Amino acid sequence: MHAFENSLEHLLAEIEWVDVLIRALVARVRAEQAEDDPFRGLYLSEQHVDALLAAPLGMPSWLTYSAAHNDARGAQLAALRKQLDARRRLSLDAGIDLRLERLRLLLDLSDFDVGVLLVCIAAGLDTRYERLYAYLQDDVTKTRPGIDLVLNLLEADPLKRFAARTRFEADAPLLRYRLVSLFDDPSRPMPLLIGRFLKLDDRVVSFLLGSDAADETVAPYMCHAEPGPPLDALVVDDSVKRGLQGLAHAPSSTRRVVVHLQGRRGSGRRTIARALCAGRCVPLIEVDLERLLAAADFAASLASIDREARLAGAALYWDGFDTLSPPEQRPLLATLLRMIGRGPALAFVASETSPLPSSAFPDVRHVNVTLAPLSAAQRLELWRRAVDGQVLAIDAIDAIDLSGVAARFKFTPRQIRESMDTAASLASWRNPAEAGISVQDLYDACRFHSNRMLSTLARKITPRVGWDDIVLPPARLLQLREICNHMKYRHQVFSEWGFERKLISSKGLMALFAGPSGTGKTMAAEIIAGELGLDLYKIDLSSVISKFIGETEKNLARIFDEAETANAVLFFDEADALFGRRSEVKDSHDRYANIEVGYLLQRIEEYEGVAILATNFRRNMDEAFVRRLQFTVDFALPGEADRYRMWQRILPEQTPRDPAIDLGQLACRFDLTGGNIRNIAVAAAFLAADDRDIVRMTHLIAATQREYQKMGKLVSDGEFDDASS
Template sequence: MSDVSAAARPRECAVPAEPFRGQWLRDTYALTDAEMGVTALALEPEVTGRARPTVADALASVPGAERRHFQGDAPLISERIVALLGDGPLIARRMALDEQIADVLLGQNGLDRRLVPFCTLTSPPPSLWAEAPLPDERRAALLVAVQAAWGRRLRLHFDGPRGSGRRTTARALAGRLGVPLLTVDAPPGPDLMFHVLREASLHGALLYAPDDLADEVRGYPGVAVTAGAGPLPGPPGDTVEVSFARPCYEVRHRVWTVRLAAAGMDAAPAAELAARFRFGPDRIGGAVAAAAATWAVERAMRPPQSGQPDPDDPTGPDGTAGPGRAELFAAARAQTGHELAALARRIEPLNGWDDLVLPADGLGQLRELCAQVTGRRTVWRDWGFADKASRGRGVTALFTGPPGTGKTMAAEVVAGELGLDLYTIDLSSVVSKYIGETEKNLEKVLAAAGDADAVLLFDEADALFGRRGEVRDARDRYANVETSYLLQRLEQYDGIALLATNLRRHLDPAFTRRLGFVVDFPLPGEAERRLIWERSLPARAPRGDDLDLSALAGEFPLTGGEIRNVVLRAAFAAAAAGQPIGQGDVLEAIRREHRKTGRVTPAAGEA
């Protein structure tokens, strides 16, 4: 579809390229010869540096100039083309040509200097249209509507949450139309807003402004877009509402593909990235740029393999020709979680499947959980299951078992497998003794988590989702209402929520029924303890000849968490002594671990 023709653009800046470009001014404000003569006289100080002329000078030197040309309702004054300075008699006041008009007449097309702190004027490329975060049908309909209305007054309002792509769509629309985009970044005040509208009209621009300027924008004679979190208050009038939601998978996939290709990267990870991260084009662009910058730095810092580094070598530190899946996922994660970080604690997933020691059923459930996340688009959208279920599209799991049996490690493994951040929720920041505050706090956490595309881990979940009890007073009644609300809200959450508890019996039965997975983490047996001992010792850690992991596994019924604590304590003791990790170091660490928990260390053979 062709761009809007120049003739269709309102008050287009295609003015004659002559030193004094007065025809645009004459046509725009229907000025007479006398008014154009006054304007030319007021322009002289901008060229010659002479003193500003007075009204008396204009009446004396400009043919046809009269006092009525300087009245408040005359175009020169009402349209703020000329300002009268000072006080006193009219004929004694000096004339100052508005600097925006002076720039136009002198052939300077840049943004009005007074508007620089508040506005930006850009010329988006036509290729940006592919990144507009709307389904293809709505995108095409929007373009047709704007093209048909170009040259006339049209109001559009883009309403949707932050990150839904409202600004990107405005930029893409301007690029596709082949016109500039004037964006109002901060309220300029009522006086300067007049100049904003004139600047947009001067450049024949698409105007984009926040919704709190909707009334002021109504004065723009072209196409203007306002944006806000919701519809404009009151009757729509002449405004067309365009609703934005979180971009769907198809839109995200398209934008990832376009951005990766434009950056010269392999677009193969686009499908997986679009499925895992649900943010819009701005963050997608930020992730691609960050991945490219990180990769370039790592490539520059790579030590040469032989001789001097080859500046034309396109490969990165791992031999690849650009950022790979890991770099792109890391860059995508960095785009989110900023609000969630104030409400939860981020855990860096360091453990993998090989570090996790669980019965086969537990490992199978964890892999099934991951498969449910990676396959939810296929099931919900492609296979139509979304039409059969209005809620419960998130992935929830309960990890239950004694302390130290690997519940947090399992959450790390799940987050690492999915390439997502893991955040653990501090219950002290959620649970409140004040009525209604717990619900509000949980709502903040889930809203921030949904925006962050992160894995949530609620430790000690029984404190938040406890069993409802018998009602004896108003406080008991409210506690039950609170629990019911929390259960319903978690069921509506469409992200990934993992809940860990040491006391499953304290959880409300209705809550357990609503979970997708319940994974038991039992105390490890001797064979499992032997594996944990082995996997807790890094391959580079020196081992003494007397270190007997099988004997340790058989004699001491420790949990996985306790074994890892013992190994670390023994490693520091061995390092301080300047020797490999020996059996004596481990036994002393075991004694201290038992003493820490108030237990008696069994003698060899008594366990």
């Protein structure tokens, strides 16, 4: 006696046992026939009716046929069964994978269940079994085994035969794991249980024949995950890491474990699941619930996915749990929860906000893991890992300040990985010959992967100006640089120097730019955003403020929620319209206006990004906002010296101009802001182009006169005549 060489040899040997059963039953059927009737199966003869009436319930005619024959059949089957079991044990002891045995253990199948699978698969491997089944079922059209035939083949004892009917209930393994499906004879609608027929699932057939390809009906909704990193390599809070290590090293038991991973997309939920499975030496199958909702039969798909996980000995990762939170999805949610509670030994449920009702799993250990946003130190560690192995440009090796990148961009682990990949692609596109990531490539990639949903709520401004373009007194420029330094060194001050533990309020940065229109407030905001490598979003008050009660707060909530992950500078122009003083409550309008201001105070306190408020009327700002400001920068009207520098910088170098233009006279004679001077320079250029001439003093004076008229300023007679002469 020797072991089976492989799983297929074992399967074919087991089907030989089915052959013996079929031969015995065919012999009994033939012995019961008085003569060979060519119309057998098409009608019932008088003799056949008498024989049916004479057979008592529980003692079919084939049981009374030749006791000696029954004894011989039993002895033959027992000998064959003993031989197969011995060879099976030898194979398992030798480490040979027998898929039929693996299926038995994984799905907790009984000997009867395995027999049903063998009877069904025989017809799928050789069509002669279809004809034999038709003969035994007395109908040439019934080529698939029926439940009655299976019971007759596998159970000789009538009591065991009745008990075996329970193996075809919906909760029994055969149907629960979709190993077989039941179907009816079209000519016999609504038959009893024993009148139904069996079909072995195609995925089970392919598995027994050696294939590990997933069921094609659920393959679009699932995938086998790559092995995860070691648990020690995870960048998570120490408490989370300790809990995961405890789960990884916990002794295996029959009690299932469901781990609820709650955190925003890209926060590392999938990585944690893969790492835990690697620690337990268990493969992982990931399921996309959002796509699975489009399946024709949600419950059947869940059962097939559960079967795939059991066949692979894998844990299940259910992604997109939030898609089942709406009330209309509650029936599907209940189906999923039942499946999770009865599924493989280890399961993961990933969601952003939806809670997982622990009451749905009375016999399951439920572990909740909340993934908080990464700290600056954690982001820095992930950036260092992402940079390792990347090719950097020579000028970028020392210039890239990873701590600054980690402080400015509040990225998830996935965003950090994707940003580094994008930076490498940008570098290759910029210079294929010398692929190396530059500082600009990295910042462009980070801005690209910042949350772009904010652009639907605010207007994005691309910074185009720098420090050389703005004219301000030295003290004001120093204040603007201090704002940038506050963001550059926030990780060092808050985390490394310990100030984070001393702060009760938010660690965000809020600055107020106050001054008349045109004095450079928007330009200063652009310069700060450009210096920090962040996008600038200007809040459009028309899309925020609503006459309907409560709508303004909802709009603001959307802006701040998106801004938390947008890694951008928020710029509130005309901020006094939103952050104005609260007034005494005289009517309901005052009350709700004060509620809006109170809500803004709360959100500003919680906001950890950069917010710049600009106003022309500082005195209109509520004092509660002023107390929360880290910086206040006053933009005064420029003096003559500043106006002269503005005139010098406003005309581009490529603009043709008359050398006789007297910029000093323009700065001395006309009291203008930087915005006015810019408008005048552009208007003068158009006047010169229309004259097919270069820009001359006459063009600048004419444009200045138009600007004064637009501003509504009074002009004395001859004032512009004198200036243009």
